[in-house]
Amino acid sequence: MTHVTLVGAGPGDPELLTIKAVRAIRRATVLLVDDLVGEAVLRYARRSTRIIHVGKRGGCASTPQAFIEKLMAAEALKGERVVRLKGGDPFVFGRGGEEVEHLRALGITVDVVNGITSGLAAVTALGVPLTHRDHAHGVIFVTGHAKGQDGAIDWPTLAAAAAQGLTLVIYMGVSQAGHLQQGLLQGLGGSTPVAVVQHASLPQQRHSVGLLGDLTGLIEREGLGSPAIIVVGDVIRGVTSMARELAHESGVIRAA
Ligand code: SAH
Numbered sequence: 001m002t003h004v005t006l007v008g009a010g011p012g013d014p015e016l017l018t019i020k021a022v023r024a025i026r027r028a029t030v031l032l033v034d035d036l037v038g039e040a041v042l043r044y045a046r047r048s049t050r051i052i053h054v055g056k057r058g059g060c061a062s063t064p065q066a067f068i069e070k071l072m073a074a075e076a077l078k079g080e081r082v083v084r085l086k087g088g089d090p091f092v093f094g095r096g097g098e099e100v101e102h103l104r105a106l107g108i109t110v111d112v113v114n115g116i117t118s119g120l121a122a123v124t125a126l127g128v129p130l131t132h133r134d135h136a137h138g139v140i141f142v143t144g145h146a147k148g149q150d151g152a153i154d155w156p157t158l159a160a161a162a163a164q165g166l167t168l169v170i171y172m173g174v175s176q177a178g179h180l181q182q183g184l185l186q187g188l189g190g191s192t193p194v195a196v197v198q199h200a201s202l203p204q205q206r207h208s209v210g211l212l213g214d215l216t217g218l219i220e221r222e223g224l225g226s227p228a229i230i231v232v233g234d235v236i237r238g239v240t241s242m243a244r245e246l247a248h249e250s251g252v253i254r255a256a
Contacts, residue, residue: 002108004072004082006090006099008115012038013201016121020113028083030075032068034094036087036118036227038202050080065095069102076108087227088117093143093171117141119169122197122229125205128238135234136167144173144180144230155183163188167233174219174228181215184232188212193236198228209239 005024010016017025025031025044033042035055045051052071054063076082090096090112100110119141123130130139140161146153162168162184173180174196184192190213197207210218212232218224 002076002079004076004084004103004108004110005113006084006086006096006110007113008089008094008117009034009037009041009085009087010116011088011118011121011201012036012040012199013121014038014040014043016116016201017041017044018113018115021115024083024113025085028081030080030082031085032072032075032082033085034087037085041085065098069099072099073103073106073108076103077106086115088119088121089115092117092119092141118200118227119171119229122200122207123167123169123231123235125197125200126195126207126209126231126236126239128235130167130169130235132235132238135237136165138166139169140166141169141171144170144176153180153183155180156186159184159187162192162233165234167231167235170230170232172226173230174224174226177216177219177230180230181212184212188232190214192232193234193239194218195231195236195239196222196224196228197231198224198226200229209236 007021007024022044026046028045028049031045031049031051032054033051035053042051054068072082072084084099086094086096088094103110131137140158142153142158158168190211192212194212194215195207195209196219199205208218208222208224
């Protein structure tokens, strides 16, 4: 049977892989790997497995999606056990849906293994709950980089939803930060807390916390870049108060 498995590699920390993902990686004879997949994850592959990096990092030199889809199909049709490793979850902004459609149209069967999406990992890395019931009753996962003009995101409308107590978790937003800051300020106050988390779950993880009115300033000053998640909403207040507590404990701030 000709088959491909799409596997979510999680945010980067190999310990966040599912057991199913590890099993699929071990069974693979060909691994097609996105560049957001942490290198450490590849240690589960057998030595004989052919590893093909097909990264296409936001706007940089890239392997076109059509080529990746063709390569995947060609290897599967040759009888290889093909695993397509994708960062986070394959079906969260990962173009996994397009890959499944392409393969199925060729009569290739596909199964999908969930991964921990980076939006979840980023918020957990900050030590705050995504939906603390005192601060938020829901979450919106949204891309800062929508396809085409027609698909452009209506940031003021999203801001209005966020003002009702929904946390915004924005993928691919760093390069669009100015645009989304402007749009969000039409429905949210400038003092709404924001956080930017880069390389969530990896040893090089960094984050900064600030205010929506200063989002671009924060990103520039701190030199934050892709891959990063931007979180907007009151749940982030927990980070600031937590940071303050830690500062108190360490004597950086003296209790009044
Ligand atoms: N399928 C992936 C998302 C792919 S879109 C998932 O579920 O996580 C690529 C975007 O994901 C990046 O621009 C960035 O916003 C985010 N991302 C992926 N890995 C990340 C990480 N380790 N830390 C922070 N953001 C990450």
